[in-house]
Amino acid sequence: MNIVLFGPPGAGKGTQSALLSKHYNLHHVSTGDLLRNAMKANTSLGIEAKKFVDKGALVPDSVVTGLIKEELQKGIGVGMLLDGFPRNPSQAQALDELLNAEGKNVDQAIFLEVDKSELLNRLTGRRVCSSCGATYHVKLKPTKTEGRCDLCGEKVVQRPDDQESVISNRLEVYDQSTSPLKEYFSKQGKFVAVKGSGDPKDVFRAICSAVDSR
Ligand code: ADP
Ligand code: ADP
Ligand code: ZN
Numbered sequence: 241m242n243i244v245l246f247g248p249p250g251a252g253k254g255t256q257s258a259l260l261s262k263h264y265n266l267h268h269v270s271t272g273d274l275l276r277n278a279m280k281a282n283t284s285l286g287i288e289a290k291k292f293v294d295k296g297a298l299v300p301d302s303v304v305t306g307l308i309k310e311e312l313q314k315g316i317g318v319g320m321l322l323d324g325f326p327r328n329p330s331q332a333q334a335l336d337e338l339l340n341a342e343g344k345n346v347d348q349a350i351f352l353e354v355d356k357s358e359l360l361n362r363l364t365g366r367r368v369c370s371s372c373g374a375t376y377h378v379k380l381k382p383t384k385t386e387g388r389c390d391l392c393g394e395k396v397v398q399r400p401d402d403q404e405s406v407i408s409n410r411l412e413v414y415d416q417s418t419s420p421l422k423e424y425f426s427k428q429g430k431f432v433a434v435k436g437s438g439d440p441k442d443v444f445r446a447i448c449s450a451v452d453s454r
Contacts, residue, residue: 241266241451242315242319242320242322242345242346243264243266243319243320243321243346243347243348243350244325244326244335244346244349244425245260245352246324246326246327246349246350246352247351247354247436248352248354248359248411249363249407249410250354250358250359250360250363251352251354251359251436252352252362252443253270253352254273254323255375256443256444259444260321260447260448261321263448264319264451265318265319266315266318266320266321267311267318267319267320268320268323269308269311269315269322269323270324271304271308271323271324271325271327272323274308274311275293275299276293276373285303288303289303293401294400295409296406296408296413297409297413298327298417301328301331304325305331305334308325308335308338309338312338312339316339326421328417328418328420329420329421332424346425346430347430347454348430348432348450348451349421349428349431349432350433350434350451351421351422351431351433351434352434352436352443353433353434353435353436353437356411358437363402363410364402366398366399367396367397367398368396368397369394369395369396370394370395370396371389371394371395372391372394374389374390374391374392376396383396432450432454434446434450
């Protein structure tokens, strides 16, 4: 089973992906995490990507598609949960081609629906662990010890692209580039919208019920 999880920045893709990949035993592929790892390691791809990520722009398709190929190979046998990829119709087409070449396809595309005011609140308050990448929120999901990750004890920080000046650009890029995926997946009969507000556990249950009844 290959599931795409998409939605605006802050919709809860990362939070839900962690739960879903465990529950369904799927290989979790997050292009955001892959790009942040490449940037942290200062690889040539990471240095190139940083120019776009820091501005809140999409990294060029050729870079992302190259990055994802290896990950797709790891997930092809077990099935995948795709988080943050595809992010525009041309990436969706590239994904279809890569999967079809292996005799597979996307089974369902789940869209997490969250109001803009809530997205802003979530993104401005998001904090991430500088070491393991675990996600927190200053008010909605605080760490047990201030400024330290519950899981590994390292420092939690704000992502550079979660600054207010960059967030507005990311939301605009989402409207322009990612939102057309609704139509792309609807045409294929794979689109399901799930309410992404409320308790994360309830959101998780709603996604599971969509997946289980597909
Ligand atoms: P995305 O990967 O879509 O950008 P995240 O999973 O990182 O989203 O969530 C964005 C922020 O919102 C994080 O700080 C997270 O703790 C918080 N968050 C996620 N889901 C919920 C929810 N259902 N209710 C409240 N806050 C949430
Ligand atoms: P969020 O869902 O909160 O926006 P992500 O971690 O998914 O965060 O993405 C962070 C940034 O990484 C994006 O703003 C973009 O610059 C880049 N990125 C992630 N996935 C892709 C993708 N599939 N195509 C192009 N750029 C991407
Ligand atoms: Zn940590």
